[in-house]
Amino acid sequence: MQKHEETRKAARGSIDGQQKIQEEFARLQKEKADKSDKPEEGTIDWDFWGAVISDYQGFASQRPKELAQAIARGIPGTLRGMMWQHMAASKDLELESTYLKLLKDSSTHEKAITRDLGRTFPHHDFFTDGQGIGQENLFNVLKAYSLYDHQVGYCQGLPFIVAILLLNMPDEEAFSLLVRLMHVYDLRGHFLPEMPKLQMRLFDRLIEELLPVLHVHFLRQGIKSSMFCSQWFLTMFSYRFPLEIVFRIYDNCLANGIEAIFGFSITLLKKNEEILLSLKFDEILNFLNTRLLDRYKGIPSISFQFLSLTLPQVEHLDSADPDDGGGKYNVDEFVNDAVSLRITPFMLDCYRHEYEDLVRETNKHALEIDELRRSNRSLSIQVKKLEASLAQLNIEHVDLLNDLVKQRLHNEEMEEELVRYKLLYAEVMHENEDAQSSHRISLAQMFSLKKGSS
Template sequence: MGNRADYQTFASENSQKLASAIERGIPDTLRGMVWQLMSASKDPELEATYIRLIKETSPHEKAIMRDLGRTFPHHAFFTDGQGIGQENLFNVLKAYSLHDPQVGYCQGLPFVVAVLLLNMPDEEAFSLLVRLMHSYDLRGHFLPEMPKLQLRLFDRLIEELLPVLHLHFVRQGIKSSMFCSQWFLTLFSYRFPLEVVYRIFDNCLASGIEAIFGFALALLQQNEEKLLAVKFDDLVAFLNAQIVDTYKTEADGEAVWRTDDFVRDATALRITPFMLDTYAHEYNEMVRQRDAHLLEVDFLRRSNRNLSTQVNALEASLAQLNQEHVNILNELVKARLQSEELERELVRYKLLYAESVHKTEDALSSHRLSTSTSISNGGSSKRPSLQSMISGFTKSSSAS
């Protein structure tokens, strides 16, 4: 298996034999080469890109420097701050942050890169990292939306394969993000010893990054009784600090890891691509319905704003009409008051007229009465002549 073509030929002709060999563990001396062959990551162009990128400046350099000392601090390759291990780790992380600005730099990446650097030179580690991120979709673990899908798939696997534990987690309010995010982001390299981590990488590179689900579920399955016996606070603490100890034993006062058992338990779960595709479809459909609901809510909000604007305009028009109505009513009241005033004046004039008429009639009646009286007293029935009236008037004037 000296080159990629030889490996591909061997893998296609001896797939079962190769799978069994990988499950038993790749020899340490061959691991770096086999990883590159399995992933087809050997790429002179990418290696040349790496050489160019390490000479440039990245905006993430301070964050990378801050995390270097936290990455395998007890491993001899990384303990010396000025050593080749931390320098290579810094260079690969910086180069990738420039190569993939959308991801840039994220916590968790140093552990993945460190595992690669322990098995190959830095330029080859960079090429394999790019391959892991893009072809194996490890990149999806670091993008904003994709981790939700990974956690959703993991939740559905727990529900399907460990239903009692799933119900216990639901009742205790335990979410998978509380304990397995570090597992997925670092491919278990944050908590497990390297001898175990190497075997996990073996299987991920051979079978796909989905192999991590098997290892995660194996941990839960082997600790199910303990997990069912504790509640929220103790659950979170156990899941984050003690769950890995289930595959650790003591021999001659030293910790011994049952790596073969761990790999065997993980692969025995038989998590098929069909299962993951089904759960991914469920999740995507849920997201589609959620987005459709959000669009509908947004449409209703916009419609509500438009209706509110129309209502405000109608209320303003109504207020204006009310004011005009009030003004008209005021004018009508004034006109009515003026009409009533004129009616009162008319009534007064009618009364005065009636009184005048009445007085005239009284005067005429008195005159008729005096005339009739004089006739009855022997007076001439003839009307006095103008001459007699004047002479009478003259006599009375002389007498006086």
């Protein structure tokens, strides 16, 4: 299995891969020439896009502004898959070979992946149970990536991103582009434990900076960004949004970076700011989940006047709103509003540094608390040891006191015995003295008698 270092090296477009793309483009161009009566197909400038496809890097370096404006107008659907791979430089035959090898292995996430397959675009023909090929490819790409990136594994939200890729390219190319999105475009950060907090922090700061009144209203109503926009970031708007809008969002994200998601997110809030300011907590959440795109229905009020090119104008892509029973979305207007919104890398970097400083300060405080807790645990252990030592000393002290009391009692008994013996001794001595005195008297009497008789 190839290591994650593969993802950070420049994507290699081999000669065979380049020829394959050119042959595919030639085939599509021939088909469009035969079927030019269809509206969208008739508006494609095949000369322009043919030049882009045949030498993307050269065209991008020589005519960057024109290419950027063309991408903002919308990449033709028949060319979108090839263009995405060119824009992301994701064509990598070695990585595609790795994908085929990974399919032979089993993943611990297969059960979770299978459970979520039926929830991913269940009404789309490509992913219905009847056809099967779409769900099979979706399962394969998700399983392969869960084996390729063990740290992320499988997360809810990934099926919608992979499904969008599969609608525009084969599964092995979708896998390569997914790896590129995750590791080079840093979409991977949306699925790691700490990074979503950073994304929400950046989004909150953008609302505070660009929509200050709405920011205060959200604070007063208790609305947090995580309540409504988490799925925007985790699925790149693939969840609940019409596909034609999602495709255009992907066009811009691949051209300008994943940070373009912030522009589309803020644009949706800005377009509906007046309505949101009049709603309360429950009404706000319901509106954000169901009616957010209503303002982009009808005849476009804003055109791509700033895109004054010689390219033909790409017609609007329409979609039925499931919540409204039908209607057309002004996709060009929505994209134009998002592109026109000035969210600079400098702003995001400043907010990111603010968040990192906050996290660092929080972690510092947390480390201090942990250190105090460790010190407290150490002191508690010492106190317990001292208490145990004190208890042992108390026991020994009690034993000594008992021994001392016993010794004193024994001493008192000895003293009483000694006094008794002294009394007996004095009595004996007294008796001896009396006896001796009597004996002397008797002797004196005997002498006296002897003298008298003589």
